[in-house]
Amino acid sequence: MNPQTLSREELKEFIPYQGPILMTDRVEIKSETSARGLKALSYNDIVYQGHFPNHPITPGVLQVEAMFQTTIPLLKDKLDPAGTKDIYIKKIGKVKFRKPALPGDRLFIDVEIRSFDGVDAEIAATNSVRDGVTCQATFTVSVREREFDLPVPSEFNDIDKPAKPEMDIVQIMDIIPHRYPFLLIDYIASVDGTTVVAVKNVTGTEPFTHHYSEEYATLPSSVQVEIIAQAGCVHTLLRPENKGKIAYFMSISDVEFLAPARPGDQLEIIVELPPGGSKFGKGAGEIKVHGKTIAKGNIAFALVDG
Numbered sequence: 001m002n003p004q005t006l007s008r009e010e011l012k013e014f015i016p017y018q019g020p021i022l023m024t025d026r027v028e029i030k031s032e033t034s035a036r037g038l039k040a041l042s043y044n045d046i047v048y049q050g051h052f053p054n055h056p057i058t059p060g061v062l063q064v065e066a067m068f069q070t071t072i073p074l075l076k077d078k079l080d081p082a083g084t085k086d087i088y089i090k091k092i093g094k095v096k097f098r099k100p101a102l103p104g105d106r107l108f109i110d111v112e113i114r115s116f117d118g119v120d121a122e123i124a125a126t127n128s129v130r131d132g133v134t135c136q137a138t139f140t141v142s143v144r145e146r147e148f149d150l151p152v153p154s155e156f157n158d159i160d161k162p163a164k165p166e167m168d169i170v171q172i173m174d175i176i177p178h179r180y181p182f183l184l185i186d187y188i189a190s191v192d193g194t195t196v197v198a199v200k201n202v203t204g205t206e207p208f209t210h211h212y213s214e215e216y217a218t219l220p221s222s223v224q225v226e227i228i229a230q231a232g233c234v235h236t237l238l239r240p241e242n243k244g245k246i247a248y249f250m251s252i253s254d255v256e257f258l259a260p261a262r263p264g265d266q267l268e269i270i271v272e273l274p275p276g277g278s279k280f281g282k283g284a285g286e287i288k289v290h291g292k293t294i295a296k297g298n299i300a301f302a303l304v305d306g
Contacts, residue, residue: 008022017210021209021223043056051182058105059182109127125139157266197268224295229249231285248304250301251299261289270286284297
């Protein structure tokens with residue numbers, strides 16, 4: 001087939017995202033199984049207001065989101081020709097972050113469908129800037145029915161925010177440098193040894209909610225990984241030996257997304273972080289809604305001086 005280039009406006013026919021979560025500016029369909037995306041990184045992008053003030057860097061999970069979005073034009077007609085379902089990242093096998101992508105860079109996103117069984121597509125992807133590869137990943141793209149019948153809770157639960165939580169949002173901001181619109185935990189419910197429990201309320205008005213339409217919205221799979229990571233970072237940076245440091249993603253592995261996160265959901269984030277050294281941290285986390293696990297996986301990050 002001849003290469004086909006899709007503009008940002010044309011991409012919205014394939015990727016019905018709104019606002020800053022649309023992470024591709026152009027996509028070239030090179031073949032039935034490969035595509036190259038382009039994201040022009042600029043300091044005026046809203047994400048750099050919160051990641052991080054005075055030290056802007058493209059969030060690693062949004063690099064993964066850019067890979068996913070570059071893949072969708074290859075798969076939409078196969079997975080969801082009617083445009084009525086939810087195309088999503090079902091699993092992340094491995095993501096390795098090799099160097100930062102910064103404002104001023106042009107990010108090239110190269111994706112290839114390695115296999116497709118009619119339901120699940122296995123993807124290999126590489127992101128690069130002029131100075132080299134920033135990120136490599138393998139992940140699975142699939143499709144699920146949209147969920148509309150969502151209950152309104154009848155009462156408060158044990159993790160609803162008390163008058164004095166373990167850590168409120170102001171205390172969290174004293175520990176990690178994330179700010180609006182990329183501060184993605186609302187409070188810490190508990191810290192017990194190597195385990196931290198955080199809470200994130202999902203609302204449809206926040207910038208990184210993925211709106212298919214006025215009728216349906218979800219929190220992207222990639223953003224759920226960031227939520228796990230931020231909870232883990234708070235716990236790691238609370239340790240006296242890590243005071244004043246910043247945590248940067250090194251890798252993501254063996255992540256599964258089992259159900260969507262929808263506006264109105266209360267996310268309970270549980271992260272287990274064994275004691276580590278002064279330069280690295282790693283652990284396992286999961287996200288629950290009403291006691292049901294909707295996402296789980298492993299993270300690793302580097303600790304550097306702030």
